[in-house]
Amino acid sequence: MHILVTGAAGMIGRKLTARLVKDGGLNGKSIDRLTLIDVVAPEKPAGFSGAVELSASDLSAAGIAAKAVASKPDVIFHLAGVVSGEAETDFEKGYRVNLDGTRALLEAIRAAAYKPKVIFTSSIAVYGAPFPRSIPDEFHLTPLTSYGTQKAICELLLADYSRRGFLEGVGIRLPTICVRPGKPNKAASGFFSGIIREPLSGHEALLPVADSVRHTHASPRAAIGFLIHAASLTPEKLGPRINLAMPGISCTVGEQIEALRRVAGDKVAGRIRRAPDELVQRIVAGWAERLDATRARELGFKAEAAFDDIIRTHIEDELGGKIA
Amino acid sequence: MHILVTGAAGMIGRKLTARLVKDGGLNGKSIDRLTLIDVVAPEKPAGFSGAVELSASDLSAAGIAAKAVASKPDVIFHLAGVVSGEAETDFEKGYRVNLDGTRALLEAIRAAAYKPKVIFTSSIAVYGAPFPRSIPDEFHLTPLTSYGTQKAICELLLADYSRRGFLEGVGIRLPTICVRPGKPNKAASGFFSGIIREPLSGHEALLPVADSVRHTHASPRAAIGFLIHAASLTPEKLGPRINLAMPGISCTVGEQIEALRRVAGDKVAGRIRRAPDELVQRIVAGWAERLDATRARELGFKAEAAFDDIIRTHIEDELGGKIA
Numbered sequence: 001m002h003i004l005v006t007g008a009a010g011m012i013g014r015k016l017t018a019r020l021v022k023d024g025g026l027n028g029k030s031i032d033r034l035t036l037i038d039v040v041a042p043e044k045p046a047g048f049s050g051a052v053e054l055s056a057s058d059l060s061a062a063g064i065a066a067k068a069v070a071s072k073p074d075v076i077f078h079l080a081g082v083v084s085g086e087a088e089t090d091f092e093k094g095y096r097v098n099l100d101g102t103r104a105l106l107e108a109i110r111a112a113a114y115k116p117k118v119i120f121t122s123s124i125a126v127y128g129a130p131f132p133r134s135i136p137d138e139f140h141l142t143p144l145t146s147y148g149t150q151k152a153i154c155e156l157l158l159a160d161y162s163r164r165g166f167l168e169g170v171g172i173r174l175p176t177i178c179v180r181p182g183k184p185n186k187a188a189s190g191f192f193s194g195i196i197r198e199p200l201s202g203h204e205a206l207l208p209v210a211d212s213v214r215h216t217h218a219s220p221r222a223a224i225g226f227l228i229h230a231a232s233l234t235p236e237k238l239g240p241r242i243n244l245a246m247p248g249i250s251c252t253v254g255e256q257i258e259a260l261r262r263v264a265g266d267k268v269a270g271r272i273r274r275a276p277d278e279l280v281q282r283i284v285a286g287w288a289e290r291l292d293a294t295r296a297r298e299l300g301f302k303a304e305a306a307f308d309d310i311i312r313t314h315i316e317d318e319l320g321g322k323i324a
Numbered sequence: 325m326h327i328l329v330t331g332a333a334g335m336i337g338r339k340l341t342a343r344l345v346k347d348g349g350l351n352g353k354s355i356d357r358l359t360l361i362d363v364v365a366p367e368k369p370a371g372f373s374g375a376v377e378l379s380a381s382d383l384s385a386a387g388i389a390a391k392a393v394a395s396k397p398d399v400i401f402h403l404a405g406v407v408s409g410e411a412e413t414d415f416e417k418g419y420r421v422n423l424d425g426t427r428a429l430l431e432a433i434r435a436a437a438y439k440p441k442v443i444f445t446s447s448i449a450v451y452g453a454p455f456p457r458s459i460p461d462e463f464h465l466t467p468l469t470s471y472g473t474q475k476a477i478c479e480l481l482l483a484d485y486s487r488r489g490f491l492e493g494v495g496i497r498l499p500t501i502c503v504r505p506g507k508p509n510k511a512a513s514g515f516f517s518g519i520i521r522e523p524l525s526g527h528e529a530l531l532p533v534a535d536s537v538r539h540t541h542a543s544p545r546a547a548i549g550f551l552i553h554a555a556s557l558t559p560e561k562l563g564p565r566i567n568l569a570m571p572g573i574s575c576t577v578g579e580q581i582e583a584l585r586r587v588a589g590d591k592v593a594g595r596i597r598r599a600p601d602e603l604v605q606r607i608v609a610g611w612a613e614r615l616d617a618t619r620a621r622e623l624g625f626k627a628e629a630a631f632d633d634i635i636r637t638h639i640e641d642e643l644g645g646k647i648a
Contacts, residue, residue, distance in 0.1 A: 091488065128564065128565075137464075138463055138464050139462055139464060140461075140462050140463060140464045140465065141464065141465070141480075142483065142564065142565050143480070143483075143484070144487065144564060146484055146488070149480050149481070149483070149484040152480050153477050153480050153481070156465075156467070156473050156476050156477050156480075157473070157477070159466065159467075159473070160467070160470055160473040163468065164415065164470070240452065240466065240468060241466050
C-alpha cells in the first residue's frame with residue numbers, strides 16, 4: 001500500500017507518519033511506500049524499510065498536485081494548510097493554500113481517474129457563535145474566521161467529489177489538540193495546552209481567561225487515532241454525510257487545572273499564574289464549548305474518557321513518563 | 325445610484341430589471357445607471373431614462389469581473405449561474421461558472437477597494453436529505469448536487485468577504501419558483517409549475533409524482549420582492565449570519581391542484597393528467613419539503629399567504645388576467 005501525507009512536517013503529520021511506520025500497515029494491508037509532502041522538507045521517517053519520497057513543495061503551485069498523485073497513492077492524508085492566525089492576517093495566502101491547494105489536490109485526483117481514500121483534517125473552526133449548549137451533528141457551519149471558511153468549503157468540495165465517485169473522502173473536524181507539544185506559540189488557543197505543558201516541565205504558565213471557560217480537547221494521540229480510524233471507514237458505512245465532528249473532552253479551564261493537580265500534584269498545578277487578557281478572552285468567547293459528535297462516536301471514533309487521561313498521555317508520549 | 329445585475333437575461337434577471345426600472349429607485353435613492361451582464365446579450369430595459377450598459381460576457385473569464393465592477397456599482401444583484409441539471413451533467417462548467425465566476429466577482433470587488441452591497445441568489449438545493457419535518461434556520465448544508473455544493477460554497481465566501489469588510493453581502497436561498505412562465509423545460513422540478521401554467525393556458529399537463537408530494541414555492545413576484553428587500557437590510561440588522569432561507573408556501577401537489585380548482589374551476593384543473601415517472605419521483609424525494617425561514621420572516625421577507633395567491637399572481641403578471 002502507498003500512502004501520501006500532505007503537511008507531513010507538521011506536528012500531526014510527523015506523529016501520523018511515525019504511527020504508520022510503527023504499525024507497518026493500514027486497514028490490514030502492509031505499507032510499502034510513503035510519499036511525504038510539506039512546504040518545509042519533511043524528515044525521512046526512522047525505521048521504515050519501504051520506499052520513501054520526500055517533497056518540499058506547495059500543493060497550490062502549478063503541477064505539484066498532479067505530481068503528488070501521479071503514482072496513485074491508495075490513501076491520502078491531507079493535513080496541509082496554513083493555520084488560523086495566518087489565514088486571518090494573510091487573506092490571499094489563506095485562500096491560496098487552504099482552498100486552492102485542496103482543490104488542486106482533488107482536481108489532480110479526478111484527472112488521474114482513480115479512486116483513492118482521502119482523509120481531510122477539518123476543524124471545529126467551521127462553527128461560529130452563537131451556539132447551543134452542545135453542538136449537534138446537524139448544526140450549520142457559520143465560521144467566523146477565514147480559516148474556518150476555507151475548511152468548511154473544502155468539506156463541501158470533498159463531499160461533492162466523493163458523491164461524484166472521484167474519490168472516497170472523509171472530513172474530520174478536529175477539536176483543539178491538547179496537550180500540544182513544543183514551545184509556547186502565539187495562537188489564541190495556546191494557553192489550553194500551555195497551562196498543562198509548561199507546569200509539567202517546571203515552567204510557569206500564564207492563564208489569560210477565567211477558570212469557567214469551557215472548551216473541547218483531544219490529545220495528539222487521539223487525533224492520530226481519528227485519522228487511522230477514518231481511513232478504515234467504507235463509503236457504505238459513512239453515507240453521503242462524510243464530514244464528521246470528532247469527539248473530545250469538554251471541560252472548563254478550572255477542571256483542566258484540577259485534573260493537573262490530581263495527576264501531578266499541588267506543586268505543578270501551582271505553576272499556573274492568572275494573567276487576564278481581554279483580547280484572548282474575546283476570541284475564545286466565540287469558540288465552540290461542547291460538541292455532541294454523536295455520529296463519530298457511533299462510527300467508532302474514540303477520544304479520551306477524562307482530561308486526566310489527556311495529561312497522562314502527554315507525560316507518556318512527550319516527557320518519557322517524567323514530571324519536573 | 326448605479327446597479328449591476330449579473331444573469332440579467334434570465335427570467336429572474338429580466339423581472340428584477342423591469343421592477344427596478346418601474347420603481348425608479350432603490351432604498352430611497354434614484355437609479356441613474358444600470359449595468360446588465362449575462363452570457364447571452366441582455367435586452368435594453370424599456371422605459372429607463374438613465375445610462376444602461378449591456379454586456380454579453382462570462383464572469384469567470386479573465387478580466388470580465390474587474391471590468392464589471394470598475395465603475396463601482398453601489399448594489400450588485402448576482403444572479404448569474406448555470407442551473408442544477410447542467411451543473412450535474414457538466415462538472416467542470418458548473419464549478420467554473422458557479423464557483424469561479426462568483427469568486428472572480430468577489431475578488432474584483434476586493435481589488436476595487438470599495439464596499440458595495442451584494443445580493444446573491446442561493447437556493448434550497450444547499451440542503452440534502454434526510455430532513456426534519458421542517459428545516460430550521462440552523463440546519464446544516466449537505467447538498468446532494470454539484471449545483472447545491474457550489475451555492476453553499478459561494479454563501480461561505482460571501483459571508484467571509486462580508487465579515488472582512490470587503491462588501492456587504494446577503495445570500496438568499498430561493499425556494500422553487502412557481503409558477504415559472506414560459507415553455508415547459510426538462511428540469512425535474514418543472515411539473516410543479518407545469519401543472520398550473522399549462523392548464524391555465526388551455527393545455528394538458530403531465531403530473532409525474534403522487535398528489536401527496538410536498539414542496540415549498542414562491543412566485544416570481546415574491547422572489548423579486550426578496551431581492552429588493554435584501555438590498556435594504558443593513559449589516560447591523562443582519563449580523564454575521566448573512567445567508568437566509570427565504571419563506572414560501574409549503575403545500576402538497578394535491579393542495580396545488582385544489583387551489584387551481586378554486587381559482588380557475590374544474591375544467592382547468594381537469595387538464596392535469598397523471599403520468600407517474602419513477603426517475604422524477606426519486607429525484608424529488610431528496611428535496612426539502614418545508615423550511616421554517618424564521619429569521620427571514622422576522623427580517624421582513626414576505627412570501628404569498630396561500631398557493632391560491634401564487635396562481636392569481638401568475639394570472640395577473642403573465643396572462644393579463646385571462647384564463648383559457
